[in-house]
Amino acid sequence: MNKRYESYAEKFLEAVEAAQKICISSHVSVDGDNLGSITALYNFLKDMGKDVTLLKSDIIPNQYNFLPGLSEIVSPEDFSGACDLYFSMDCADLDRLGDNRDTFLNAKTRVVIDHHMTNEGYGNINFIEPEISSTCELLSEILFRTNKTISNDVATSLFTGLSTDTGRFLYTNVKAQTFNVAERLLSLGADMNMINLNIYQSKPIRKLRILEIGLEKMTEALDGALTYTVITREDMERAGAFIYDLDEIINFIRDTEGVLVSFIVKEVEDDVYKVSLRSKGNLDVSKVATGFGGGGHKNASGLTYNGKLEELIKSLTEAIKNEL
Secondary structure, eight states, X not given: OHXXXXXXXXXXXXXXXXXSEEEEEOOSSOOHXXXXXXXXXXXXXXXXXXXXXXXXXXXXXXXGTTSTTGGGOBOGGGOOSOOSEEEEESOSSGGGGGGGHHHHHHSSEEEEEEOOTTOOOXXXXXXXXXXXXXXXXXXXXXXXXXXXXXXXXXXXXXXHHHHHHTTTTTSTTOOHHHHXXXXXXXXXXXXXHHHIIIIISOOOHHHHHHHHHHHHTOEEEGGGTEEEEEEOHHHHHHHTOOGGGGTTHHHHHHTSTTOOEEEEXXXXXXXXXXXXXXXXXXXXXXXXXXXXXXXXXXXXXXXXXESOHHHHHHXXXXXXXXXX
């Protein structure tokens, strides 16, 4: 593993040093690992004196505004240049780059750094490690081996992704090495207090209102092994909530005693739904998600469904039953 990371670091530096203009983008439905990895890489490359642009692929939740460098992100329509080096971070497939897809494809060197098991390597340089906890852990391992300075800002962004993608170090994707990386990032100045305050301890009222609605609508199935809830557009309007305010509902219903797996259905438009799945222990919800054209990780996956809600819930419940 160490030799592979050393090889990654060598290829990473070769690509960076040869580049004149570098782009890094978020993916659609951003999360802490994605935003942590892109801001960490942005600041690291800026510290090397490189010309770097951060590109936005989707709405960014307010709780991540503290991340150093994120205020510099630009929308694709406001970027008229070209990149000779493009980094796709924490992005399992090309389509999740959203409106930045063509900019990525037009770049001479396209680097994919990711930890999703469904990532087939759509770059011409691919650093993909499905067994690692997060893209921020993988990026940390690479940056550690460049022998370049890692600033407090870079360490804070990396620790953000490490924390959020491991559920604050509660998920089964956490290994001993994850804690070793966390310890090193803290020693480099990662501001854990700022991360906790912004992400975990500053919830807007609208988020609590939509959480209440989600819990009120929770349904049990499969003899208590499954819980799920459905959030409609009407629910969202009533709570004044945004799509990214729904993320924590799934964790609450999963953490119910006796529950092994949970899902939340989010209505996007008529007969279009986004589904998030979570599980405990060794139950692999990525197998369920893949069956519906989605993907993700063993304990956290997602999918988009076009069709009737009743059929979605019936089919999902049956697929989950087959995995129990």
